[in-house]
Amino acid sequence: MNKIVVGLIFGAVLGALDGATAWFTPDVRSMMTSIMVGSTFKGMIVGLLSGWFARRVNSTQWGIVVGSVLGLAFAFAVAAMPSENGQHYYLEIMLPGFVVGAIIGFLTQKMGTSSPVKRSS
Amino acid sequence: MELSDLVLHHLREVVDLPDLAGTRYELGEEIGRGGLGVVYAARDMQLDRRVALKVMDAAWAGEARLIACLEHPGIVPVYETGTLPDGRVFYAMKLVAGVRADRYVASNPPLGERLRVAHRVGEALAFAHSCGVLHRDLKPQNVMVGRFGEVYVMDWGVEGVAGTPAFRAPETPFDQRSDVYALGALVRFLLPADAHPALIAIAAKAMSRRPDERYADVSGVLLEIEKFQDGLAVEAYVESPWQRVRRFAKRNEVLLWLLAAYAGAKFLVFFARSL
Numbered sequence: 001m002n003k004i005v006v007g008l009i010f011g012a013v014l015g016a017l018d019g020a021t022a023w024f025t026p027d028v029r030s031m032m033t034s035i036m037v038g039s040t041f042k043g044m045i046v047g048l049l050s051g052w053f054a055r056r057v058n059s060t061q062w063g064i065v066v067g068s069v070l071g072l073a074f075a076f077a078v079a080a081m082p083s084e085n086g087q088h089y090y091l092e093i094m095l096p097g098f099v100v101g102a103i104i105g106f107l108t109q110k111m112g113t114s115s116p117v118k119r120s121s
Numbered sequence: 122m123e124l125s126d127l128v129l130h131h132l133r134e135v136v137d138l139p140d141l142a143g144t145r146y147e148l149g150e151e152i153g154r155g156g157l158g159v160v161y162a163a164r165d166m167q168l169d170r171r172v173a174l175k176v177m178d179a180a181w182a183g184e185a186r187l188i189a190c191l192e193h194p195g196i197v198p199v200y201e202t203g204t205l206p207d208g209r210v211f212y213a214m215k216l217v218a219g220v221r222a223d224r225y226v227a228s229n230p231p232l233g234e235r236l237r238v239a240h241r242v243g244e245a246l247a248f249a250h251s252c253g254v255l256h257r258d259l260k261p262q263n264v265m266v267g268r269f270g271e272v273y274v275m276d277w278g279v280e281g282v283a284g285t286p287a288f289r290a291p292e293t294p295f296d297q298r299s300d301v302y303a304l305g306a307l308v309r310f311l312l313p314a315d316a317h318p319a320l321i322a323i324a325a326k327a328m329s330r331r332p333d334e335r336y337a338d339v340s341g342v343l344l345e346i347e348k349f350q351d352g353l354a355v356e357a358y359v360e361s362p363w364q365r366v367r368r369f370a371k372r373n374e375v376l377l378w379l380l381a382a383y384a385g386a387k388f389l390v391f392f393a394r395s396l
Contacts, residue, residue, distance in 0.1 A: 021387060025394070060375065092390050099383040106379060 006112035007051025008044050011104050015043020018100050025092065031084055042078055042097070046070045047104050054108040063109035064102045071101015139176045139205050146174055146213060157276070162216060165200075172200060173216040176209055185212035187254055188277050195245030197265075197273045217275075219267035226261070226311055235311045236320075236346055238264070241272035243304055243346075247339040249277070250297050257295055259303035260288040261310055291330055297339070298332040304342055305335070319349050322358035 019039025022028050028035060050067045057063070075097025079090045139161070141148050149162035149171070158177025165172050175185075189199040189212075202212040220228075222238065242264055246256060256263075257278025262285075265273045290302035305327025312320055323345045329335045336342050345355045352372030354360065360368065370377060 024391065064375075064379075091393060095386045095390055096383060099379065099386050103376070103379045103383065106375060110376075 001112050002051070003054040003108050003112035003114065004048060004051035007047030007049075007054070007104060007108045009047070010107045010111075011043035011045070011047020011050075012040050013043075014100050014103060015040040015046075018043065018096055021096070025089075027085065027087075028083060028089070038078060042074045043100065043104065046074055046101050047108065050101070050105045050108040051112070053105075054112070055114050058109070058114065060106065060109045063105040065105070067105015067108070068098050068102035071104065072098040074101075139174070139209065139211060140207065141174075142206070144203060144211075146172070148174070163213070165213065171216045172213045173197075174211055174213050176205065176211045179204070179208055179210050185210065188212075188214075191249055191252060191254060191277070193245050193248045195241050195272055195274055196249070196277075197275055217265045217267055217271075217273050219265045219271070219273075222261035222264035222266060222307070222311065225266040229313075232313065232316070233350075235313070236350060237270075238266055238272050239304075239308045239311050240343055240346055242274055242307060243339050243343045245272075245274040246300055246304060247343065250300065250339060255295055255297065256300050256303065258285060258288075259300060259307055260285045261307065264307070290332070292332055296332070298335050298337075301327050301335050301339055301342060302329075302332075304339060308342070308346070317349070319355045319358040319360070320346075323349070323355055326357040 016036055016039065019032075019036035022035045022039075023032060046067065049070050050063065053066050054063055072094060075094040076090075078097070079088055079093040082088055137159070139148065141163070145165055145167045146163040147166055149164060151159060152162050152173065153160040158175050161174045161176065163172050163174040164170070185199055185202040188196065189202070192198070197214045197217060200213040200215070202210065204210050219225075225238070226235070242259070246259070249256065254277065256274065258276060259274070263274065263276040265275060267273070288303045288306040290299035292299065305324045308327065309321070309324035312324065323342065326345075327335055327342050336345070345357060348355050352368060354365070354368070
């Protein structure tokens with residue numbers, strides 16, 4: 001399995017799990033479906049980009065850094081959108097999103113196969 | 122006329138010195154002495170390079186032919202073989218600048234380096250076995266560790282070599298598993314006193330008295346060492362549940378820290394909201 005697929009799978013799973021933790025915030029329980037879909041989608045994009053990076057750069061440290069930066073950036077994009085009650089949840093979305101991005105970045109470095117060596121004809 | 126012991130000793134040494142007239146080599150100092158012969162440093166005058174020259178009785182001429190068949194990065198390459206005027210045979214080989222494994226261990230290298238040396242020796246041995254050649258006398262004195270980390274297995278044994286007691290398998294005749302025994306003994310020798318029990322168990326399994334209780338081949342030993350280095354369970358060692366948990370935690374240290382950071386972040390968010 002290549003690293004991009006690994007990134008997509010882990011991004012989807014971790015994104016969904018991260019979204020599911022919104023259940024512990026009573027104010028947003030009514031928006032659980034959209035939160036989970038959004039969080040899963042965000043995780044998949046971070047996973048896709050982290051996987052793409054991991055195919056080019058073989059470094060656990062840089063994988064974690066890139067994953068966390070991507071996680072933070074996409075979490076900011078989500079948090080910047082006001083919720084149905086008009087509130088922004090920057091801390092609630094960005095802090096876990098940052099760490100989830102780091103985990104996805106780490107996993108894409110450790111698992112999956114890199115791009116095959118190109119042969120010149 | 123009586124000669125003093127000193128003079129006799131000197132004469133004996135001079136007589137033992139190989140006469141290299143008619144060869145391309147100029148004799149240097151003696152650098153080693155084993156059961157099969159004496160190794161000298163020499164200069165190849167045609168190519169102007171230093172070589173090692175092993176001089177031995179004609180009966181052991183097979184050793185050179187044996188080693189010349191083995192082309193492997195872990196086996197010292199033989200350049201040339203020849204016969205001296207006194208009937209002894211010699212072969213010229215690469216002069217390895219480094220130390221023997223016993224002296225190397227005395228310098229207290231880190232565990233990873235010790236295992237790398239053991240692994241390289243095992244690779245050379247596995248290659249020789251695939252060519253149908255046994256070492257028969259593997260011991261620290263026959264392993265050279267070069268200045269740049271290169272590892273060479275020397276003194277490949279020939280039929281009839283007895284081996285060194287501490288590293289010799291108890292059975293006769295020797296087969297591949299006898300070399301597995303010697304490799305186990307070498308691994309044990311290379312390990313520090315406080316080595317992980319799993320590594321000691323690998324060496325012990327390779328050194329089982331019964332050949333059928335050892336690893337089937339050298340690759341089995343190497344695979345176990347690799348498993349240990351990758352933080353996986355090894356076949357030779359049954360670990361307790363607590364050891365299994367510790368090994369898992371060590372192997373997945375970064376991931377566990379990241380998961381802990383996630384849990385911490387969630388708790389922080391939870392408490393920040395309730396303030």
